[in-house]
Amino acid sequence: MEHATLAMLRERHPAWRLLASAHAPLLASFLHRVFVAPNVRVMNEADLAEALEDELYALREQIGADAYPKAASEYLNDWAAPDKGWLRKFYKPGTDEAQFELTPATEKAVAWLLSLIERPFVGTESRLLTLFALLEQISDGTEADPVKRLDELRKKRDALDAEIARVQAGELPLLDDTAVKDRFQQFQQLARELLADFREVEHNFRLLDRKVREKIALWDGSKGALLDQIMGERDAISDSDQGRSFRGFWDFLLSSRRQEELAERLDRALALPAVAALKPEPRMRRVHHDWLEAGEHTQRTVAQLSQQMRRFLDDRAFLENRRILDLLRGIESRALGLRQALPAGTVMHIDAMGAEIELPLERPLHTPSAKPLLAQLALEVGADEIDTARLFDQIVVDKARLRSAVQGALRRQPQITLRELLHAEPLRQGLAELVAYLELAHADPGSDALGGLRAVVDEAVQEPIRWQAHNAAGETVTRQARLPRVIFTR
């Protein structure tokens, strides 16, 4: 904590710079809501920009139209720029859209800001117990003397025996509410911190990767020594402290017994009234899933990094790369010399990526469009069996039949409504026939469609008309239509 170090940190460390930034409230609240709270590891540009656009809109409504003048995507790119380093922008294989993720520095700054917001109370007991347990693990786990080890184990057994005896005697010591709250609060905090740590773990893996690459790129020794170095570094990532600890965590969490145990205990803890009174976030119940998800993401990053590393360490590619960088230095200095007189015409050649085989005969020749003259076609009798039934299956409503039905009815009486008519003469072709009747009713009086008859439509009265029809399954169903009253007269 020297002045110079802190001055440099303030200058350079993204977390501190975030806190000092005028945009800190926007940054921290937005990134917390989008990434930290729902445990989102990666988000694509369009979704993130949209979320930020909404946030900016709401803020402008609240504090004034000129609060945050830039567009969401500009802010995002700004925050991902190397001099800010609050977001990491990258392109995943298989998508053209940029992806964003939080940098560990941002996560830290957000976590610190969260800690400023007061907790209901600060439990100290559980922390002390945790510290004790840790020390115990260290001393037990490093004790090489079997006598002492056995001593320790017997002591633990005696303590357990004593506890068993007390419970058998009906004496059940229970944690009081405060102790439960204290412990749960610490659990909650550690669970969240663990999630945040994954980002840092990933970040450290990236740093390791970069260090190895730099070392190799700057390598100036013999090829043999280089190969030694390469072999030594090949597992630099997974064999680092970081790598081992992460693998330990991962193996532990992946065991299904552990998972069930965790889920069961979490459920029981959350059901306790004292814990419920703390109003834990609903996500807490699934926190082990969040761990798994975050861990998987880290796992993938590590796998990807080591694959990339293998590619980079490919001996041949490495030596070629060095030669290429040498050549490029030469090219650049010569190109600078040619700045005022750029070479014209063809300078270099490069092979195409494939053979463009264009066979002349593959090209379609001009074909004049022929107008088929059907009139001159002689029809031939075909031997093919064609199902002609479909041609005749279409509904044709015989209007003459309908007209004669109306005329027949009007011979007996001066006028008849469509409804009465259909009662005596039910529809045989369903809706199509009904429409045909309406067509008759609306025919121009001058035309002979009705054969000298007239029809009046009374818009004021609605009449239901029912008929029997067949549905797709062939069953008989009753259908109904409502239409204004139609009256046919002589």
Place this chain on the structure above:
Amino acid sequence: MNDPLDHDLALAAAPSAAPAAPELSQLLLHLLKGVLYREEDERLWASLLRLQARVREQAAVLLLDLVQDEAEGHAFLKSRPDPDEAEGAPRLPRLVARRPLSYPVSLMLALLRKRMAEFDAGAGDTRLVLSRDEIAELVRVFLPDGTNEARLIDQVDATLSKVVELGFLRRLKPTAGSGQTARQERSHYEVRRILKAFVDAQWLAEFEARLEGYRTALSGSGSEPGAAREATDA
């Protein structure tokens, strides 16, 4: 009346009469047409691994060599170098065209190759994506001082399209949410890793030699500016 029936029979029989290696044919045709990327067709890549020797054999007939990069996940066919004129061997037509490159295109390819080498040395990401402005920035230093901004951008755009056409850059699809107005300025390009296979040490060495040739021609022809520079250099 029997004719159509016979025709149908002939059609049905045809596939079984052909040599029974559709996989090999598919591979060769794909490779003849262009680069095979593992991530674009895993299945075809797997059959290439299996049928490698036969593909080489078949390609050799056409004077082509199979170049396969397992680590990068791409494969393509490359023309064998032309036989020496001295040997008197007849020159055969090239199956794979050699594309002429102008100076700006050649230079951009070299600079992109450099950017990729640096990218590989610095980070574990696989995909190098550059914005148009970043690419313009790469080139800017090597253009005449007087070039104004608009002309520079025009020239960079023209060169970019040429490099996209050659297959070494891929224009990313613009994202839905961003840049309705300034789409062109914000467009991003992925430098395809196949660039490594084409712009290799040999190609770059040749480019360097050409540039050296231009330089000596410029100063040797006694033209004023060249001579003047030579003098100040010394």
